[in-house]
Amino acid sequence: MSERPGTRASVVAVAAVLAGSLATCRQPPVEPKPCPQPGAAPFAAGRRAAVLPDSEPSPFDSAFAAAGREFGVPAPLLKAIGWVETRWHMVEGAEEFPGRAPAFGVMALRGGELERGATLAGVTVEAARHEPAANIGAAAALLSAYAAEAGIDRSRVEAWAGVAARFSGIELAEGRAAYGRQVQRALMAARAVAAVSECPEPAPGGAPDYASAVWRPSPNFDTRPADSTGAIHAVIIHTCETNYASCWSWLVNPVSRVSAHYAVSEDGAEISQLVGEPNRAWHIAALYECGLNRRHDCRLNGVQSNHFTVGVEHAGFASQDSFPDTQIDASAALVCDITRDRAIPRDWQHILGHGQLQPANRTDPGPNWPWVPYLHRIQSHCGEVVVDDDAAFNDPQAAAVAAPAGWLVSDSTPDYYGPGYRWAPTRPDAADSVVFSFRVDQPGPRTVDARWTGGPNRSPRAVYVVIDAAGNTLATVQADQTVGGGAWHTLGTWVFPAGWSRVVLLRRDTQGFVVIADAVRARKT
Amino acid sequence: MSPLDLARALAVLLTLGGCTEDRGARHAPAASATGSAPGATGMPQDTAVPFQAPTTAVDRPRPRGSPGVLRQVSAEAHRGYDRVVFEFSGDSIPGYHVEYADRPARECGSGQVVRVSSPGRMLVRFDPAQAHDESGNPTAVERARALTLPAVKQLTLICDFEGQVEWVLGLAAPSRYRVLEMTGPPRLAVDVATP
Numbered sequence: 001m002s003e004r005p006g007t008r009a010s011v012v013a014v015a016a017v018l019a020g021s022l023a024t025c026r027q028p029p030v031e032p033k034p035c036p037q038p039g040a041a042p043f044a045a046g047r048r049a050a051v052l053p054d055s056e057p058s059p060f061d062s063a064f065a066a067a068g069r070e071f072g073v074p075a076p077l078l079k080a081i082g083w084v085e086t087r088w089h090m091v092e093g094a095e096e097f098p099g100r101a102p103a104f105g106v107m108a109l110r111g112g113e114l115e116r117g118a119t120l121a122g123v124t125v126e127a128a129r130h131e132p133a134a135n136i137g138a139a140a141a142l143l144s145a146y147a148a149e150a151g152i153d154r155s156r157v158e159a160w161a162g163v164a165a166r167f168s169g170i171e172l173a174e175g176r177a178a179y180g181r182q183v184q185r186a187l188m189a190a191r192a193v194a195a196v197s198e199c200p201e202p203a204p205g206g207a208p209d210y211a212s213a214v215w216r217p218s219p220n221f222d223t224r225p226a227d228s229t230g231a232i233h234a235v236i237i238h239t240c241e242t243n244y245a246s247c248w249s250w251l252v253n254p255v256s257r258v259s260a261h262y263a264v265s266e267d268g269a270e271i272s273q274l275v276g277e278p279n280r281a282w283h284i285a286a287l288y289e290c291g292l293n294r295r296h297d298c299r300l301n302g303v304q305s306n307h308f309t310v311g312v313e314h315a316g317f318a319s320q321d322s323f324p325d326t327q328i329d330a331s332a333a334l335v336c337d338i339t340r341d342r343a344i345p346r347d348w349q350h351i352l353g354h355g356q357l358q359p360a361n362r363t364d365p366g367p368n369w370p371w372v373p374y375l376h377r378i379q380s381h382c383g384e385v386v387v388d389d390d391a392a393f394n395d396p397q398a399a400a401v402a403a404p405a406g407w408l409v410s411d412s413t414p415d416y417y418g419p420g421y422r423w424a425p426t427r428p429d430a431a432d433s434v435v436f437s438f439r440v441d442q443p444g445p446r447t448v449d450a451r452w453t454g455g456p457n458r459s460p461r462a463v464y465v466v467i468d469a470a471g472n473t474l475a476t477v478q479a480d481q482t483v484g485g486g487a488w489h490t491l492g493t494w495v496f497p498a499g500w501s502r503v504v505l506l507r508r509d510t511q512g513f514v515v516i517a518d519a520v521r522a523r524k525t
Numbered sequence: 526m527s528p529l530d531l532a533r534a535l536a537v538l539l540t541l542g543g544c545t546e547d548r549g550a551r552h553a554p555a556a557s558a559t560g561s562a563p564g565a566t567g568m569p570q571d572t573a574v575p576f577q578a579p580t581t582a583v584d585r586p587r588p589r590g591s592p593g594v595l596r597q598v599s600a601e602a603h604r605g606y607d608r609v610v611f612e613f614s615g616d617s618i619p620g621y622h623v624e625y626a627d628r629p630a631r632e633c634g635s636g637q638v639v640r641v642s643s644p645g646r647m648l649v650r651f652d653p654a655q656a657h658d659e660s661g662n663p664t665a666v667e668r669a670r671a672l673t674l675p676a677v678k679q680l681t682l683i684c685d686f687e688g689q690v691e692w693v694l695g696l697a698a699p700s701r702y703r704v705l706e707m708t709g710p711p712r713l714a715v716d717v718a719t720p
Contacts, residue, residue: 158662220635222635238687239687240687241687241688242592242659242688243659245660246659246660248661249661251661253657253661253663255657255663256634256657256661256685257632257635258632258634258635258686259634282634282635284634284636285631286636304636305636306635361622361652361689362687362689
């Protein structure tokens with residue numbers, strides 16, 4: 001084969017494409033960023049491609065590779081176009097419509113394009129019609145000519161989208177875009193196969209942690225510290241300040257040097273996972289400052305917040321008046337999954353806004369993010385109801401609290417649920433108890449937990465009485481509130497009938513202690 | 526002629542002429558600002574906008590809207606100062622915030638500290654803004670540059686995320702500076718006094 005102008009460049013280009021594949025070996029790529037198309041709308045982020053082309057080697061792989069080398073066109077692109085055009089079959093087209101020349105060969109070349117490609121490739125028109133290598137060569141030569149005319153950077157496979165669109169011969173913008181998507185999907189499959197074959201032992205984590213997420217791996221991550229600062233501890237809620245496709249496609253671009261673990265579409269119909277949860281995504285610049293988080297976990301002060309957080313982006317803007325319920329619900333289901341898998345408490349110190357931890361220059365997800373119902377939705381997806389001592393933090397459909405005036409509000413000891421807690425001194429004659437009520441829809445077993453803030457002056461025998469909806473006292477449980485503050489403690493598991501059951505916290509005891517009423521939780525077991 | 530128009534005229538001149546090599550000749554102080562030809566009156570209107578102390582921050586928030594897309598960043602030496610120009614597509618520049626940093630600059634995604642070897646660190650932040658398109662491709666802006674100007678030694682993009690674009694400027698010293706808005710195309714110029 002003679003050396004042609006551009007051959008050297010083509011080797012470099014293909015090498016660059018391969019290098020790109022190799023670089024992602026630590027996690028098998030499945031779906032890289034979409035091809036941009038100048039002047040066209042961004043590729044719609046469709047649901048996970050319903051039909052991906054056969055990932056088996058094509059019958060024409062050697063011809064794709066040879067033509068790619070010869071004309072400086074990525075061989076995977078040729079292969080992808082061949083799939084989209086003919087499903088890798090040598091066709092001999094008929095004239096389907098008057099004026100539309102019949103298509104020939106794997107690459108479905110037609111009319112003047114076929115002739116031009118044949119001339120450029122130095123093969124006869126007859127060979128370009130009927131011989132696979134000549135047909136693929138003519139197509140490659142044609143693509144190469146288009147690329148030269150467009151002045152694209154051949155080393156970037158994304159830059160070929162416009163060239164492929166021109167090759168399609170489709171006039172209509174929407175049609176070109178659809179064609180581009182098909183090529184893109186075929187290309188993704190081809191690259192995935194190539195990358196997997198080059199990575200004999202792919203590292204675990206090449207699939208989404210969240211089963212229904214579309215796995216679009218971003219190169220923008222590193223490892224969490226091995227010490228306690230790298231223990232996954234909180235979820236950070238973001239808004240992208242753009243639409244879904246634009247959001248995730250930027251986060252997977254190595255140039256951006258930003259990412260998140262997840263991105264949730266506007267309507268919640270699709271979630272992309274970009275970085276595996278065990279890895280450190282790049283979504284928050286702030287160093288942790290516990291003063292911004294109810295004085296929780298001050299041991300982490302000064303720690304880079306990416307170390308211990310999972311980042312969830314949401315298509316949309318911090319300035320939005322509201323967020324679609326479907327998006328909130330999809331996000332809540334996702335965060336339930338993250339917190340369950342990573343043992344993250346579902347409370348106000350562990351599910352946080354980006355702007356809360358980075359107020360100097362961030363506000364997302366903004367003032368209208370529905371924090372209280374959002375947390376309830378997360379809890380509901382995880383099968384639990386939390387009753388706080390502050391009614392404003394309860395879901396009125398499922399939780400209610402009655403706190404007598406003798407119980408004083410405080411937030412001086414950190415690690416409470418909600419905005420604070422209530423406390424009252426023990427008294428032998430006290431009859432004013434705090435009543436935490438929760439509604440059970442489907443009768444069955446529930447495990448009941450209680451939470452308090454710890455301290456040496458707490459009661460070592462605070463009394464919780466568990467009463468079901470029928471008025472039956474199921475149990476009386478004593479808890480030592482001097483220890484274990486800021487965590488849930490199981491009171492027991494009982495079978496509850498449908499309706500409102502309650503947990504009554506007493507302060508009747510010999511004087512000298514305080515009883516802490518913070519929150520009660522009922523969860524399916 | 527308003528200061529803005531004059532600034533714009535000056536910018537046109539700079540764009541056309543360049544001045545890194547022979548700025549003395551092109552930008553000799555002119556006696557008056559009344560000439561109609563932009564090229565004749567480069568300096569005087571510039572001196573009308575005073576330089577401010579390094580301790581002063583400039584904050585010009587803009588209502589949320591579609592983000593300004595950063596198209597180009599250029600830097601040139603002038604007599605007495607270096608000018609960094611941020612050029613945006615669209616009709617106007619986004620909101621901006623300029624200040625000297627008292628802490629290390631960090632990439633806004635990774636949190637990684639960005640090395641700035643010169644003594645002055647100035648942050649220039651735009652909001653809402655981006656330096657990439659809707660398909661996730663970066664605009665042609667060079668994201669990290671080392672310079673050999675008298676005042677400006679380094680330009681590094683540290684943030685292009687969630688509708689914010691932020692740069693750190695490495696400066697020979699934390700000098701006095703000023704900020705000028707320009708139109709056609711919309712630009713923000715940051716002038717840093719030569720030490």
